[in-house]
Amino acid sequence: MTLVEPKADSPRVAHARTPDVDIATTRPGTPGGKFMRQFWIALDASANLAPGRAKPIRIMSEDYTLYRGASGRAQVIAQRCPHRGAMMHLGWVEDDDIRCVYHGWKYDCSGQCIEQPAEEAGYKRKVKIATYPTREHMGLIFAFFGEGEPPPWPPYPESAGEGIIDPWPVYHVPCNYLQCFENSMDEVHVAFTHAPGGSHAKLSQDLPIISAEEKDWGILRFGKRASGKVRHTLHYAPNIVRVIVPPLAGMDGVGGWPEITFSFTPVDDENCLWVLTSKAPVTGKAAEIFRAKRAELDRKRAEAPPVLDVVHDLWSGELHYADVRHPDLAVVQDIAVQAGQGPIEDRKREFLGRSDAAIILWRRILTRELRLIAEGKPAKRWTTPPADVVPIVGI
Amino acid sequence: MTLVEPKADSPRVAHARTPDVDIATTRPGTPGGKFMRQFWIALDASANLAPGRAKPIRIMSEDYTLYRGASGRAQVIAQRCPHRGAMMHLGWVEDDDIRCVYHGWKYDCSGQCIEQPAEEAGYKRKVKIATYPTREHMGLIFAFFGEGEPPPWPPYPESAGEGIIDPWPVYHVPCNYLQCFENSMDEVHVAFTHAPGGSHAKLSQDLPIISAEEKDWGILRFGKRASGKVRHTLHYAPNIVRVIVPPLAGMDGVGGWPEITFSFTPVDDENCLWVLTSKAPVTGKAAEIFRAKRAELDRKRAEAPPVLDVVHDLWSGELHYADVRHPDLAVVQDIAVQAGQGPIEDRKREFLGRSDAAIILWRRILTRELRLIAEGKPAKRWTTPPADVVPIVGI
């Protein structure tokens, strides 16, 4: 247990461990950017990209185009046409190729330019657009933005047993990804942040003692209750939590406690996406009931005010925390609190305690890895998470 | 009389007295920031903070939390919880204490941490949150952000005689506070800026000759009319005007000419709040009529477009100055003109005249004080304004 105790007479002084590397940035070329680019990164829900469509994405401070060919294949390519910089997503998907809106230059999904209507015949073979390995798993789209070969596929195992794969909406969150990943290691917060609305009431009955261990694939975290029961939660490097959680408000009574894998994907250093998928252990009639309830929740979401509007009303003080009513109540609460720490939390001002043990461990690992990367030394070789280490409810 | 005359052949050259200190900034650590932090600063109207509520405030480029305990006590504390930086205003006010929304850490109104549900028992006595002296006067909340003891209380006297204390709405104004304070010293503007709508018609009948004297508490300004009558207006250091003004449009015929004290409170260097209270010399039946009329005005305000929306339409040229209709017409006019000088007015480009005498005096005082502060020398010891120097209508 790491406990960093401040002196009582200097309450404004910084006491948290201050790493000498920037552990929050993922900009290209930085140690943090290189660290993150070792892994498959979740981008979007598969259902958000129909065949024949293209869209712009921004990941780790870089812009790209994501499109799905007629065959169903999803592909990440550069944001702009190499010719004169037009946005590729404005163009036309043709079979599994994509054509630029500006002068009709066409690229296949390897990036090779295959048509240039107004140019001489020999020119097109000299032009390529950058492409990035792109695959799908459990209803999510992933890409690899690093050098060389991507890591083994899939990035994490699907849990055993029958059930429904149920990806969530993708949420845009206006803060650095790391404070969201850290929050996922912070089991105590649910008793307070999620007190209004009560979806996490069972988790709050007694506060856990937190401990954590480094693994080849991330960290395994334990929350020990007064009852003696221990909850196990998996934090996969570099930005994923796999955990069993109580049903969302709106899904009470159906689907049991789902297992979710939750990626905190950097958009840039001050914004991230929450890209989640879940597996609900239901089949047959129970699965039908689950799907109907989920459809009802989605209808309520569509009618509700945008999550970030509610968050901004909370931040300004217009709306009182206890007064929020929203079908995505827990999400509103989490974003208000986590992004409320600031676009990039000032970790130098913290007073950490024993409940922050897993956060402290992950920061230490991240600091160690980023230092090695900064110094050009061999860093840890992370492995793909094994199927036999699974989350445990433990309550 | 200070008159700075430009040469006719160089109209774009700067002629105003250019101080070598930044007289507009109030950022912490700057001479201007230290100067301002000697005084009680008006924050908000008391009526805007119900018992049990907390809200975020930003004053002189720093963020804080303002809450009112169950006992009715208002208290300014730090913006964020020392533990992990959550916004304190999202939490719960419990009696006169406040509990953080993230992990339930609780602070009393002296700032001492008194509960940490998931931490070891000995830790809480080592944690304090910063607090700031906070008091209320004439329907407004004030706090002191400086070092050491705050100045005597109250920051200014209530005028003698019976009447109604009538705080105004708080206006957010998108410019530096100093150009608003300077405008309060600029009696000539009312004849032009407030010509449309006519609420200040009486003040415009003949243009005054302005003069001003430094006092222990600020400056006393005189506006001498052709009639021989002299208007007296009090400018309390560092940012308050006390003046008798004609009734607002919408309050015509009730309450007589109210005495207002008007604080120009910096939010940051490019934004300020107008925090006003007034005393209308009415009692009994006249007071009832006053209150009914005020309630009617407030209803009209609630139905009108937001003041800043109208201002932006004026700035863009969408709306013509003469065409504005608004229950807060004079406020719209003042904000359009003053904030229209720019977020921080470029004082180096001015051509000042004799009507700017009070502005010139205050800039000279401010420059002198800020230089002394910058050099670490003893600066003026300002006194609390006496009750027997009062504004005079003089028209």
Place this chain on the structure above:
Amino acid sequence: MTLVEPKADSPRVAHARTPDVDIATTRPGTPGGKFMRQFWIALDASANLAPGRAKPIRIMSEDYTLYRGASGRAQVIAQRCPHRGAMMHLGWVEDDDIRCVYHGWKYDCSGQCIEQPAEEAGYKRKVKIATYPTREHMGLIFAFFGEGEPPPWPPYPESAGEGIIDPWPVYHVPCNYLQCFENSMDEVHVAFTHAPGGSHAKLSQDLPIISAEEKDWGILRFGKRASGKVRHTLHYAPNIVRVIVPPLAGMDGVGGWPEITFSFTPVDDENCLWVLTSKAPVTGKAAEIFRAKRAELDRKRAEAPPVLDVVHDLWSGELHYADVRHPDLAVVQDIAVQAGQGPIEDRKREFLGRSDAAIILWRRILTRELRLIAEGKPAKRWTTPPADVVPIVGI
């Protein structure tokens, strides 16, 4: 023909000719800013400024006031009153003079201060506000922002023959003016960018081979079709295209192919205005039909969503390019593509081809001129475009 061919093995490397001067900026004091300030600059449509009205304008990163006196005379003056920096457009136009809203200082249209109500009598003759030569041509307002005498008037000839002068709406476009001017030299784009909607279908039937020649007044560009026909388009220095174009969608079947002169006017380095006028070769009954159709188009424009809202939906991927329906469809398409290159296109990353011949020529001219200006050497003496070089449809 200039063709810059990249090596096939380095697709991300920059291959375009990289000028060592910034050809995109027009900020005051820069070579680009000095270059542009040699010319009359189109500001607005005459119809957008009624007599007695004033409005703010921003041109080449500087703010000004534009007003029209009672006599009908349009005049550009400084943004702010020299006295205390109030925005002049908030004031009152009186005859052909303008009075400041703050303290009533009044200026005639030469800029001389002629009234200062609260100042001593001798002061006003020492104060002038800056003014800029301002004239009108073909329904547009132009001003000259350079040193010395402006170039001959008008800035370009009106085409011979009878017809209707028909200025267009002024569009605000969120990118640097140069990429819009370059697009006007890029005839191939119409076959792709404007494919949805079909207004340019005739132009797309076969793709032209582009060539261009420098002239005393700009560049003359040729688009040679497989049919042997050659389209002639005039690019007047520094930012105007004169071209014969197919009727806009919404004007099909009336007015014939109008001749338009289209100014790309910098607001600042990341924004520009499209200030267009046209001459439709119609008289008598045909002119009446043209005007009725134009009025109908304007009604549809007024009911349609703002062009930039549609553009932002295209950029975010919310709206699919092929799905846009809008009375200003071609404008939406052009802005989405051109401003989608970024606020200032990164020309270092381009792969130019033979269809970019005119763009390459203009960049070479601009680079040459800006270098001469940067070095203080005599630059080209541009002439006013002659009336006898006219655009040719050539299709």
